[in-house]
Amino acid sequence: MAWLVQPRLVNEPFSDPALLLDFAFARRALLFDLGDLAALSAREIIRTTHAFVSHMHMDHFAGFDRLLRLNLYQSRTVHLLGPPGLCEAVAAKLAAYTWNLLGPHSADFRLLAEEWSPAGAGRRSLFPAQDAFRRQELAPRAAGGRVLLEEADFMVETARLDHGIPCLAFAFQETLRVNVHRPALEVAGLPVGPWLTAAKQALRRGDPAGTEILLGPQGSVPLGFLREKGILHTGPGQRITYATDLACSPANVEALTELARGSDMLFIEAAFLEEDRAMAARKNHLTAAQAGGIARAAGVAHARPMHFSARYLGQEEALRREFEAAFRGAR
Ligand SMILES: [Zn+2]
Ligand SMILES: [Zn+2]
Known part of the structure; x- marks a missing residue:
């Protein structure tokens, strides 16, 4: 199946969490959380365009340094999106280092931090390497909506959860799933190639049937033809939800169930x-059984438990068993 992105937890579940969403047909990736990023290759980090930060506890934000280090000599913009306080946290991180070697001659690397809260109008700060990361305040984000990022192929939605502090959960939603039926492609005598990616994008955008898709030297083919001949199939887009660090309060369960549905x-x-359970409640975290229950209530197809407390090193199976039992409804 040709999903738009491939999700991958960067680490085993006792390490600081990060989820890589790697695009299958583009040199691009998104990150949900900046925990321990040591296991990511430099290439994976450099193709990350947007990093979504749930909250700025160290286990979710310490990977910022590796993201910064590997991007320092790249001419590109990395977007950071997170809860209120993110711009201040990025400024504080940058203030920890000496930048006298940066200037107008440097690579045009920029960090753009954006804060989100239900009230909208979140703060936005730009930090350009060519200006030694001096902070520029930009006009705030437009108010309204739970959509953090919207492009032709996908969007990222959020829900604010309570973890003693605001903590964001994220859902990646593919606009439309488009699959290529290879036998039909061969029957039509069309080659496999990058033009298929362009055709899929045109379908997701809702371009008219008469739109010509360039094949290359072989000419072009109308988008409608690809549908009529069964070469391109569509279905509901993929949804991937990531939620961490939340108390098991009724409000949290309701907000997350809705986001993950x-x-x-x-x-x-x-x-x-x-x-x-009492300790989990004190620390504003879930138990494995509570997490499995939320996954079940949300009707998700697959669920992966993560972010296990280090106190259970050697007891990973017990956490997984408890989660699976609640998810499958055995309790
Ligand atoms: Zn936390
Ligand atoms: Zn945490």
Whole structure:
């Protein structure tokens, strides 16, 4: 199946979390959280255009340094999106280093931090390497909506959860799933090639049937033809939800269930065992059973527990069993 992105947890579940959403047909990636990024290759980090930060506890934000280090000599913009306080946190991170070697001759690397809250009108700050990362305040984000990022092929939605502090959960929503039927392609005598990506994008954008898709030297083919001949099939787009660091309050469960509803994949924290439910509540975290129950209530197709507390090193199976039992409805 030709999904637009391939999601991958960067680490095993006891390490600081990060989820890489790697685009299958483009040199591009998104990151949900900036935990431990050491296991990502330089290429994966450099193709990351947007990093979504759930909150600025160290285990979710310490990977910022590696993102910064590897991008320093690239002429590109990396977008950081997160809860209120993100712009200040980025400024503080940048202030920790000495930038006297940066100037107008440097690569045009920019960090653009944007804050989101339900009230809207979040703060936006730009930090250009060519100006030694001096902070520029931009006009605030337009108010309204839960959409953090919207492009032709996908959007990223958010929900604000309570973790003692505001903490954002994220959902990646592919606009429309488009698959190529290879036998039909061969029957029509058309070659495999990058033009198929352009054709898929045109379908997702809702371009008219008469739109000509350039094949290359072989000429072009109308978009409508590709549908009529069964070469391109469409279906509901992929939804991938990521939620971590939340108390098991009714408001959190409701907000997350709504965000995760019908997801193909839910990545969700399962920090504690049910026998330590009181400790989980004190720390504003979920137990594995609570996480499995949310995954079940949201009707997700697949769910992966993550962000296990280090106190259960050696007991990973117990956490997984508890999660699966609640997810499958065995309790
Ligand atoms: Zn936290
Ligand atoms: Zn955490």
